[in-house]
Amino acid sequence: MAVMARLLLLVFVAGVCAGQDGITPKPRKVLDTIMNPAYIPAEEKHGSYWKKAAKTTIKAKIAETLNTNKAHNGILFVGDGMSLATVMAARTFGGQLNNGLGEENVLEFERFPVTGLARTYCLDAQVPDSACTATSYLTGVKTKYGVIGLDGNVTRAACSSQLHKGNWATSIGEWALEQGLDVGFVTTTRVTHASPAGMYAHTSERNWESDVDVPDECLQLGCRDIAHQLVMNNPGRQFKVIMGGGRRELLPKIQNPLVNSTGRRLDGLDLTELWHIDKTEKNVTHQYVTDRSELLKVSNSEDLPEYLLGLFQDDHMSYHLKAENQPTLEEMVEVAIKMLSRSPKGYFLFVEGGRIDHAHHDSLAHLALDETVEYSKAVKKAKDLTDPEETLIVVTSDHAHTMTVAGYPSRGNDILGVVDTASGDDGKPYTTISYANGKGKSIGDDGKRVDVTLHQAFMARDVSYVYPGLVPLDSETHGGEDVAVFARGPWQHLFTASYEQTVVPHLMAYAMCLSEDRHENCRLKTRFGRLYPSSAVLNRPSLVSLSILAVIVSVKYLYYL
Template sequence: MPSTTTDTSAPEVSATLKTPPAIPARVAGNEWYEGAQETLKANLAKRPIDRPAKNVILFIADGMDPTTVTAARIFDGQQKGMSGEENVLAFETLPHLALSKTYNTNQQVADSAGTASAMLTGVKTKAGMISVSDEAMVGDCQGALDNPVMTAGELAKQAGMAVGVVSTARLTHATPATVYSHSADRDWESDADLPEGAEGCTDIASQLISFPYGDGIDVALGGGRGNFMPKEMADPEYENRTGRRTDGRDLTAEWEAQGGTFVWNKAGLASASGKVLGLFEPSHMQYDADRSVNDEPSLSDMTATAIHLLSADEDGFFLMVEGGRVDHAHHGGNASRALSDTVAFDDAVATALAMVDLEDTLVIVTADHGHTMTFAGYPKRGNPMLGVVVSTEDDGSPSTEPYPAGDGKPYTTLGYANGPGAVLIGHDEDEHFERPEVSDEEAQGLDYQQQALVPGYSETHGGQDVTIFAGGPQAYLFDGTVEQNYIFHVIDFALGLNQRAEAASAE
C-alpha cells in the first residue's frame, strides 16, 4: 500500500549557498535578471572585516538625504552620457548600510550642530550646540563649560593618532567644529560673535588653534578665513575684505608660530607639508559649479592632501570630511548646485577609496540630516534630472511633450515642500496669483530655484532618516535603523579610542 506520509523536506538547492543557481533558459539574456545575479554573487562574496581599524574617515554630506542621493546618482550618470538611473555613485559601492535617526533631543527636525555632535561624541544633544551634552542650554556659557563631551578628534589625539578636518564650509561652521571644539552656541565662530556674559567661553576659531590634546590638530582645510584674522587685516585674496576678529589676534600667524603651515589657495596647498591650516575663502568655499579650478581646491583635492599628510603617522589617523554646501544649495531651493556638490562629495569619497585599504581603514559616508526636496511626476527613463517632467504615452513609449500639471502647465521632476521658490496660489480683490510657466531650458539653468509649496526665505531641513554607507574594519556593525549617535560608538570600537586614550593618560 502506498505511503500517505507527506514529504515536507525542502527542495534540494546549492549545497554551499555561496554561488547563485544557474540562470534559467527562460530568462537567459535578460539584462535585469543577469544583472541581479551579478549583484547576488558580489554580495555572497562579502565577508565582514572583524579586526581593529588603523584609520577612520568619516564623510558627512550636509543635507544629503536619500532623495538627494538618488537624484545625484541620476544627475551624475547623465553628465557621463548615460540615461542616469543605472549609474552607481562611489560611496554606493560600500558594502554595509544602515539608516540613521537624526532628531535632536529638543527638535523633531534637526540642525547640523546637534546631529554632528551626536556623530562625533556619542551622545545626542540640543540643536545649536557644539559637542556639549543635553544638560546645557543653548547660549549658556557656564552650562557648556560644565557639560563638555569628549569628541572623536580629542580621543584620537590622546591615543597618539593624527587628526584632520576638511570642509567646503567654514571650518568654524557647525559640522567641522564638532571635531575639535565645544560651544554653547554654534554661532560663536569668532570672538566678534561672543555675547556679553560669555566670560570664560572662547570662540570656535580660537579652539582650533589652541586644541589642547597631543600636538594639536594636524590638518584643517576649508573656508572661513575671516574668523581667524583681525578686522584690521586685509584678506590675502580679496582687496575689499578684511578679517572679523575684534581681539587683534591673527590666528593664522599663531598656527605658524606653533610650527604649522598656513595656505590660502590651491597652489599653496599643493606644496604644503607637515601640519597644515588651509583657509580658501573668507566665508564658505565656492559651490563646485562656481569654483575657479585654478585658485580654489576641490573637496577631492583637499581630501587627497589630508590623507597623504595624515598617513605619515604610524599610529593611524582620524579624518572627518564634510561636503558642507549641499545643504546651502538646498536652503536656497537650488537643486542644480545641491546635486553638483553631492557629485563633488562623491568624487572625494572615490579619491579616498583609491588611496586607502579597506582592510585597515574604516570609511563611513553619511549625512547629518535631510531636506524637503521631492522627486516625482512619472518622468520617462532618462528624463533630464533637472528638467520638466516628460512622461510616457499610454502604450509605454516615451513622450516628447512636457506632462502638464492640473493647471495645464509644465512642472519639474524635482521640487521642494517649502522655500524661496514657493508659488502663491489664490486670489484677492485685485489680483489672481498663478503658478508661473517653466520651460525645460529654464529649469536646467544653474541658478533656477525649483518651485516650492510653502513660502519661506530659506528652505528648511527635513526630518527623515538618512543613510549610513560603510566599508572596512567593523563596518558590518552598521545594520538596521540606529540612533545617529551610534556612529561614534562604532568608530570608538573600531579604533579602541577610549581604551587607548585612558591608557595614554595613565602613563
C-alpha cells in the same frame, strides 16, 4: 414567467456589478501616461538580464567575509543635507552628465557593501540642525538644537552651560589623539561652521564663530568663540590638517594685504599667526595656504609639512561650479590622506561636503546635485588611496532636506527639467524636483501656479535657478527623515540596521580600538601600529598560521598591550 425570471436575474447581476446600492459607478479612471524614454538598452528588455544581474549580486554577497581586523585608520565622510532623495537625484544627474540615462548610474559610496539608517532628531527638536547632529555623529552624545560638543544639560546661548566641563562631550577626533593617532578635518564650509566644530569645540551657541558673535557678558565670564577654541585649545591645536573656508573668523577686523580680506575679530587676534607661533614653538614643520596653487605646491613637495592650515575663502568655500583657484574637495582629501598616512599609529580624518546643504537652503537644486557628485569623487579618492583591510570609511549625512523627486517622468528624462509625460490639472508643466518649502515661488502674483518653462533661467539650465517650493520661506528647511550610512573596511558589518545617529562614532571607535570596549584583535599590534597576523589567521588557526605567529613573536615584532 421564464422570460421574466431571466430579466430579474439580469437586473440582479447588473446591480451586483454596479455595487450594493444598485447605482451604476462612474467609469474608472485609466492611467493613460505613456512613457517616452530616451532609449531602453536592448539587453534590459529581457528578463534574463535582470536574473543574471541578481545572481551576480548574490554571488558577490555570498563571497563576502567578515573583516575583523583592527581599523588602523578611520575616515568619516558627511554630506551635509544629503538626503536619500538627494542621493537618488545626484546619482541620476551624474549619469546624465556622462551622457547616460542616469538612473543606472551609481555614486561611489553606493558601491560600499554595507548600508544602515541613522535617526537624526535633537533632544529638543523633531527636525535637527547641523549643530546637534554634529555632536551626535562625532561625540556619540545627543544634545539640543544649536548646541555643539555639549550634552543635554545645557541652555542654548548660556555661557555657564558651556564653561561647565561636566557638560562637555569629546569627539572621536580627541579619542584618536589620546591613543596617539594623527587627526585632521576637511570641509567646504567655514572651518568654524557647525559640522567641523563638532570635532573640537564646546559651545552653547553654534553662531559664536568669532568673538564678535559672543555677547560681552559671556566673553567676560571666559566663554571663547569657536575659532579661538580651534587654534588655541586642544584638541584643535593638535590637528595635523585643517582645511576649508572661513578665514574671516580667524583674522582681526583690519585690512590684510597678504590675502586681501577683512577679518571679523574685535579682539585684535590674528589666529593664523598664533597657529604659526604655536607650531614654531613645538619645532614642527608647518604650512599655511590660501588657494589651490599653494595647496598643490605642498601636495607635490617631496617633504610634506607636519601641520597644514588651509583657508581658501573668507566665508564658505565657493560652489564647485563657481570656484576660481580653489581646490576641490577631492584634492583636499588627497592631500589630507597623504599627510596623515605618515602616522605609524594610524589616523582619523573627518570630511564634510558642506555646500550640499547651503544649495538646498537656497532651493538651488542644480548646485546641490553637483556638490553631491563632487562629494562622491572625494569618496572615490579616499577609496583609491587606502586599503580596505586596514582603513574603515564611513559615509553618511547629518540630516535631510525637503527636496522631492516626483511625478511620472520617463526614464532618462532630464532630472533638472519638467516631467515629460503629463502636466498639472491646470495644464501647466511641473518640475521633477521641487521643495516642500523654500525660496522659489510655486504661486505667482496672479494667484496661479507659475509656468517654469517661461523662466529663461530654467530653460537655460542656469545653475542659479531657484526651484519652486510649496511654502514660501526665506530659507528652505531641513527634513526629519533618517539618513543613510554606508560603510567599507574593518567591522563594516556593524553599520547595518537602523540606529541612533549617536552610535556612528562608537562603532568607528570600536573598530579602531579607541574605546574601552575592545575586540580581541585590539590586544595585538606591531611597532608600526598595524595589526598582524590578520583576523583570518587568528580566527582559523592551523599549523601554518601558528608557525607564522611563532616566528613573528620570536623576532619581537609584536607586543601585548
